[in-house]
Amino acid sequence: MSSITSTIFIILLGFFLRRKGILGDNVGKILTNVALTVAIPALAFNSFMQPMNGDAFQQGMGVLVWGIVIYILLIFVTPFMYQRYVKGEREVLAILTTFGSTTFFGIPIVGAVYGVKGVMYSSIFNIGYRIFLYSYAYIKMSGLKMAGKNIKKMFLNPIVIATFLGLFMWLGQHLVPQVTVPVAVNGVETAKMASVAFYRIDQTALWLYKPLSYLANLASPLAWLAIGTTLGSISIKDAAADKTPWYYSLNKVIIVPLINLILLILLDMTGLLSLNYIAVATIVVMMATPTAAVVSAYAISFDRDAVMASNASFISTISAVVMMPIWIAIMEVISSLGMLK
Template sequence: DKKAVLEVLTIFGSTTFFGIPIIAAVYGELGVMYASIFNIAYRVFLYSYGYIKMSGVKVDKKNVAQMFLNPIVLATFLGMFIWVFQNSLPQITVAGKEYAFLRIDKTAFWLFRPMTYLAALCSPLAWISIGAKLADISLKEAFSSKDSWIYSFIKVLGVPAINIVALYILNVTNILPISFVGLATVVIMMATPTATVAAAYAIKFDKESLMTSNCSLLSTVFSVVCMPLWIVILEVIKSLEIFG
């Protein structure tokens, strides 16, 4: 259980709440677009592979269909469809500009606003659950967890470094050319702390929930400290002009 939980916690980070705002601040709209595309595949794997590992369900036809028919996965693909084909969908004029009728951020703000509020509740609710678990132990005990420290080091420093090496090899061999902003997006998204959904899985399925809460706490602190370091390293890489 511990191995499976640490595996999932290492793969998935808090990309939406933690990663995208940093990318938006440093790399602007282009970075946000790359981060959003990154999140499509991320969400599919989080709600399929992540769910399988944490719940312990068997991979059979019934369960695979159930996972890919998950409302969040369906909504992710629906959102991508609307984004790609928005100019081909029926248009509605709003304030002198035309938008696809499914662009509810422009055409049905009364619906979009409450949905935005609901979306923002996900992470705080997961933090409440994490805090409830941490309330069972002292802060000193949480910070003395060896497994949590090792995890935080690997998650925030090791995983992004591995991605830099892998993407460099793919770039110089021309197998997968990538721009600097693309590289920076991947590194920052992978350097984020524990994903709240992954932590919620651990608590829901009672798999190392206390260790997961420790990991979430320490990796968040670790990520806050190390994120400026990663941005500096990325600027050094940019100055070397290795990536386009």
């Protein structure tokens, strides 16, 4: 409950500060840039500073596979949700529905609710997301072939670099020289000794891990404040007057995560893909996020129903703020019923 109320209260604080003029027009963009360039990369990297066993490896690889499969599935399924729209609008709405704000909106909430394991799973899940976001989504929205600048964005993004660096270090920690150190818990050394990889900075270099932790802890409040300031700068009346953003939001924050949840439960029951509670809950939260900022930027840049995309982003953000606590509660109920490990 405290994680949920923190999310809502800080978003409302950003909304209030923007409405009162205490925060200016550019503050939201500045907060977003700081979060995406510094805080979230630190959060993603630090999430991999933990032991790796057979179960953790299996869960991580399962999340990676599902993160690729689900986007391929959504690319084919989402256009059928908008059959009554003309081709151009249908394509834009389908892409808006497929790609949510998993990095900026999802990871901070996952980190607050499910801790470092949730952040690690969300970072792995986002690998497939970024591959399709900077390739398929760009090609469909621009009408052009794959551009070199998008390949550069895909691999030189600070979050991608931090994720792959952390992932490779996590996977290879048993293959590198080991050192024996006092075990540190929450940045405080204990009397217990353990052998860890020399680059496990959470155990071997607290002087480096601690500043990264401070930066990582900024991710959630910065993201939530930026979301609030963005909501506070848009006319609610104008955005709410159109029915399309509401229908889109229903699909984005309810239907898409529901599809993920049902499929993952069925796969678990059949034994084809067994993910634990934190992994499944992380995926559901990530898929219940509002419109991805990158896709909105594509719509504006290439003049693809830019006003509709902006309204959809606004309404879906409000809807996601309302639905996120509900989804987290639903996942708690499912866990208590023993449907997930």
